[in-house]
Amino acid sequence: QKEVEQNSGPLSVPEGAIASLNCTYSDRGSQSFFWYRQYSGKSPELIMSIYSNGDKEDGRFTAQLNKASQYVSLLIRDSQPSDSATYLCALNRDDKIIFGKGTRLHILP
Amino acid sequence: NAGVMQNPRHLVRRRGQEARLRCSPMKGHSHVYWYRQLPEEGLKFMVYLQKENIIDESGMPKERFSAEFPKEGPSILRIQQVVRGDSAAYFCASSPGPNPPYEQYFGPGTRLTVT
Numbered sequence: 001q002k003e004v005e006q007n008s009g010p011l012s013v014p015e016g017a018i019a020s021l022n023c024t025y026s027d028r029g030s031q032s033f034f035w036y037r038q039y040s041g042k043s044p045e046l047i048m049s050i051y052s053n054g055d056k057e058d059g060r061f062t063a064q065l066n067k068a069s070q071y072v073s074l075l076i077r078d079s080q081p082s083d084s085a086t087y088l089c090a091l092n093r094d095d096k097i098i099f100g101k102g103t104r105l106h107i108l109p
Numbered sequence: 110n111a112g113v114m115q116n117p118r119h120l121v122r123r124r125g126q127e128a129r130l131r132c133s134p135m136k137g138h139s140h141v142y143w144y145r146q147l148p149e150e151g152l153k154f155m156v157y158l159q160k161e162n163i164i165d166e167s168g169m170p171k172e173r174f175s176a177e178f179p180k181e182g183p184s185i186l187r188i189q190q191v192v193r194g195d196s197a198a199y200f201c202a203s204s205p206g207p208n209p210p211y212e213q214y215f216g217p218g219t220r221l222t223v224t
Contacts, residue, residue, distance in 0.1 A: 032211045043200055043215040044152065088152065092211040095165055096142065097202075101151040 003027060004100035006089050012106045019076040021103050023089030026070065030091040033065055035074045038086045038102065048074060079107045111136040113203050113216035114183075121222045128188040128195070130219045134203030141184040142213055143176060146198045158184055164207075191223045 005024045013019040021035075032051050036044035048063040050056045050072070056063045062075040072091075076083055086102040114133040122128050134141050143155040157165040158178035169176065173191075178184040188195055198220050202213035 034212070036215075043218045046212060046214060049212055095157050095207050095211075096154040096168070097211065097213055098154070099144075099152040 002100075003093070003098050004089055004091060006087075006100040006103045008101060009104035010106045011103055012108055013079050014108050015079055015081060017079055019079045019083065019105055019107070021074040021076075021087050021089075021105065023072045023074075023100055024070055025072065025089075025091055027091070027093060028067070028070065030093060032092040033063070033072045034090040034097065035061075035063060035072075036088040036090060036099075038088055040086075044088055044099075076105075081107050081109050083107050113138075113201060113214055115201050115216035115219050117219060118217060119220045119222070121224060122191045123224050124192055125190050128191050128221055130186040130188075130199050130201075130221070131183040132186070132201030132203075132216060133183045134201075135214055138203035138205050138214075140204045140206060141178050142202045142204070143184075143186050144200045144202065144215075146200065146218075148197070152200065155186070188221075191221075193223050196221055196223045 003026050035048040037047050038044045048061055050063040050065045053065055053067050060077045064073045084107045086104050088102045089100040090097045113135050116131050141158045144152045146152050154168040156169050156176045161180050173189045175187045198218045200218045201216045204213045
């Protein structure tokens with residue numbers, strides 16, 4: 001089983017709708033979880049981090065963590081064309097960050 | 110700009126040559142991480158360094174690859190005798206320390222092309 005699993009997509013969402021991105025992980029010892037956004041040809045950009053079970057909101061973004069189910073998600077409200085990118089789910093293992101392969105999100109104008 | 114800096118942004122090398130990639134961490138950050146992203150692949154951890162110390166190099170290929178972070182100057186990832194399979198984007202990230210929240214911030218990357 002991969003440490004961090006994501007559906008590769010593409011996930012197509014109409015502009016203005018809610019985009020829901022999901023991620024599962026295998027290591028129950030992981031404590032810190034991250035969502036990075038990566039535009040094509042660019043570097044990853046940290047958009048959310050979450051450490052406790054429950055929801056964490058920041059603007060249009062909400063991260064959700066369920067450690068019992070080993071599940072992390074990212075909701076993007078009022079999706080904009082500029083949100084079209086690959087979203088990388090990641091977690092810490094010891095001193096390194098382990099990334100999933102990412103989900104490609106396409107916002108339809 | 111206080112962000113992570115990397116240079117060069119693009120590097121072309123012929124097979125057998127050496128590639129040197131540089132990374133200056135974000136101001137106030139003393140921990141540097143190198144990652145490699147192959148085409149259509151995820152980001153893979155390579156090495157974690159602090160000033161003058163390699164902390165974790167478990168992701169580094171055993172041969173041809175080395176990294177350093179001297180007391181003065183940028184961190185350097187060095188690839189000797191490059192092969193076509195080394196063509197990838199190499200990203201450097203930095204953090205203020207190893208303690209939680211472990212947030213790492215990425216530089217723009219170096220795109221290495223081996224011809």
